[in-house]
Amino acid sequence: MSTVLVLLKLLGVLVSGVLGVLVTLIKVRGESGELTLKGKIFVLGSISGVVLAVSSQIIESYLQNLADIKSAKESLEATQRLEKITSSLERTLQPIDSFRLYYNLSVSLDDPLALPYKKVLDREIDKFQKLSRSSQVFNKNFSVNTTGLVDGKYVVENVEIRREGAFSPNNYNSMRPYSILPLCFSLTIYKEPIDPSRFRQVHGDGDLRIGAFLWDKSSLYKVISKSTYGVSGLVDVKKDDFENYTGQVYALPDLAGAQLFMSFCSPGKRMVNAFSSTEKEIPEPEYKRELGATKFDMGNRSFWIKEKQWKKYSGRFGEYWVVQLPKDLNEVFSNSPE
Structure with missing residues (x-):
């Protein structure tokens, strides 16, 4: 032509x-x-x-x-x-089959039911700080979590309340009915974001839902400079912890633009009273919690979700936090805690 x-x-x-x-x-x-x-x-x-x-x-x-x-x-x-x-x-070379999650929760102990416990902790931690460094190392109730230098002097920044110690919230008599430490956690991932307020917090939601118990995976600590308390912990997530697996979130590349929902559970009033040996209903302290910086270790790659990125919502079964990851995978894995 x-x-x-x-x-x-x-x-x-x-x-x-x-x-x-x-x-x-x-x-x-x-x-x-x-x-x-x-x-x-x-x-x-x-x-x-x-x-x-x-x-x-x-x-x-x-x-x-x-x-x-x-x-x-x-x-x-x-x-x-x-x-x-x-x-x-x-996707074939980078499957999501296991990862490690590090989390931080700031926890308020100002509830009238928890305030006596907080005063005991403040008093005992003050005593702990006055001990020599060698005595602090071998202390059965507390340990130095992080330290720093101020004017060339050794300063304790965070003190951890040992889980096996006498002042652990799981062991201290007045706090045993309602542990400050989370009992379990869940992470739900949607490939296509939804309206966060419509999240149902039930099995069957999400493209990938992960649930795990935190029996011995978290610890209470005190931030000395702020005189506040928090809970830190890690979760080793295995394939057996995956609950709702649609295949839409199968590998690391699927995380680009994905939406994450995270929540923690505590025993709660209904559970505690169900196992109580007395007929008298046990009162429930209210712990105000905020999710802090969270780190995900996935294979040889890691990414952080900063505290300010999490958005908090209240649902039928308690509070949960939501974040939408960047659509560029490189941007997801370039995040740092700062």
Whole structure:
């Protein structure tokens, strides 16, 4: 087709040119000045040649444009196929089958039922800080969590209340009915974000739901400079902890743009009273909690969710925190706690 158009274009130019020359060499007007029959044929032929050449050029350009569009479409489809293959390969090579989660919860002990316990902790931790460093190391109730230097002097920043110690919330008599430490946690991941307020907090939600018990995975600690308390812990998540597995969140690349819901559970009034040996209902302290910086270790890659990124909601079964990850996977894994 392109060869025919080129020939027609050349023919049009040639005809128009030849006839144009003949018009100048041959007498094409009569004595009255009007074009003779021969002159009319020459002029009409010259115009026809121009029209033929222009039309051929237009058709050639149109066909070339269609060819370019087709080529671009084929190139795009080839690129998309390659990206799909690459994405599939990345998902195969980076499955989410186990990971480690580090979390921090700030906890208020100002509830009237918990305040006596807080006063005991404040008093005992104050005593602990006055001990020598060697005595602190071998103390059965408390341990130094983090330290720092102020004006060149050793300073205790965080003190951990040992889980096996006498002042652990699990062992201290007045706090045993309602542990400050979470009993379990759940993480629900949606590939396509939903309205956070519609999260149901039940089995069957999400593309991937993970639940695990935290019997011995968390500890209470005190931030000395702020005189506040918090809970820190880690969870080793295994494939057996996966509950609702749709395949939409199968590998690390699936986390790009995904929405995460996290919640923690405590024994609660109904559970405690169900196992109580007395008929008197046990009152329940109210612990105000906020989720802090959270770290996910997945294979040889890690990412942080900062405290300010978590958004807190209250649902039928308690509070939960929500965050939507960046759509760029590299941006997800470039997050740091700062």
